[in-house]
Amino acid sequence: MQGSGKRSHLSQYIENENEYWNRRFQSFTDASESEKKQLIAERDAIAAEQKNTLFISLTxxxxxxxxxxxxxxxxxxxxxxxxxxxxxxxxxxxIHFLETKQENSEKLLSQLKEKEERMVELERRAQKLNEMQRLLGDRKEDTKKVTRQLEDLNTLKDQIQQKEKEWETTEQQLRNRLLYHMEIGRNLPTADNPNKPTPKEYTNLIATEEKKILFLKEIDYCFNNFASGLKKITPNLTMHDVVHCCLFRLGIRTSDIAAMCSLTNSTISCRRKRLEAKMEAKT
Known part of the structure; x- marks a missing residue:
């Protein structure tokens, strides 16, 4: 019984030891599992962080x-x-260079064409000149004859003009002589008046209206209606203007005209300028 008691106590001890070590093992196992889980979690976290870092790095x-x-x-x-x-x-x-070259080429072609046309024109003119020279050579004698005839005609024309001047001078002299036989005309103080009137005779010669009218009639009679024609072509002239135009036409001096009309020399000069202005405006 004593021996069986020892064995039961040993068994109890062994069981207690086994239970103790089982608890220790279980505790160690649980700690290992917990640590394992923690390590796995840390590993997963590190892996996720690395994964994120890798993703960011890759990005x-x-x-x-x-x-x-x-x-x-x-x-x-x-x-x-x-x-x-x-x-x-x-x-x-x-392209610009080619266009420039093309323009230059066209200009050169145009110039060449113009030169060719000028050469053709010059040749044509040369031929025409040769023909004209030949014709002139053939008609040289005719040209001389025509030249002599023209000279004769010019000489005849000069003679006719000289005769016409002589006839005009003669006609003027005859008309003046006819005028110098008139009542007013005989006392005109002109250079060629054969009557040689004195200042007493031509003073106040045409101072009245009647004397002016008579003087204009004598001018018309002797000079082929000169006074009437002057009045006709210049209607704005008065009778006094026509009288003074006739006196100026006869070449009478300003002082003598002033004496004939009973006016001053300055008045006659002013009328002469006014009449010249009127005649210039008419022409």
Whole structure:
């Protein structure tokens, strides 16, 4: 019984030890599991953080790569545009140069054409000149004859003009002589009046209206209606104006006209200027 009691106490001890170690093992196992779970959680957190970091890094890398590629593409595009612009400028310069050469060529062709036309015209003129020279050579004698005839005609024309002047002078002298036989005309103080009137005879010679009318009638009679024709072509002239025109026409001096009309020399000079102005306005 004593031996069986010892064995039961040992069994109890062993069971207690086993239970103790089982609890210790279970506690260690639970701690290990908890630590394992904590490590797994930390691992998952670190993995997630690394994953996020990797994603951010990849995103940044992608953005940087995309920006670099865009920058390279933009630089390449700008470089390509500059190259295209340079090519276009070169082509424009080439086109401008070709157009200039074409214009110069057209101008040269036009000048050559004009020169050819001038040469043709000069040749035609030369031929015509040769023909004219030949005709002139053939008609040289005829030209001399015509020249002599023209000289004779000019001489005859000069003679006729000289005769006409002589006839006009003779006619004027005859008309003046006829006038110098009239009542008023005989006392006119002209240079060629054969009566040689004195100042007493021609003073107040035509101072009255009746004397002026008589003087104009004598002028019309002797000079083919000169006074009437003057009044007809210049209606704005008065009778006194016509009288003074006739006196001026006869070449009588201003002082003598003043004595004949009982006027002053200044009045006669003023009337002469006024009549000249009227006649110029009429012409």
């Amino acid at each position: 940044i890398f992608t953005l940087l790569l995309g920006g670099s590629l865009y920058a390279m593409a933009d630089h390449r595009r700008k470089h390509e545009l500059d190259r295209i612009r340079l090519i276009l400028n070169q082509k424009e310069q080439t």
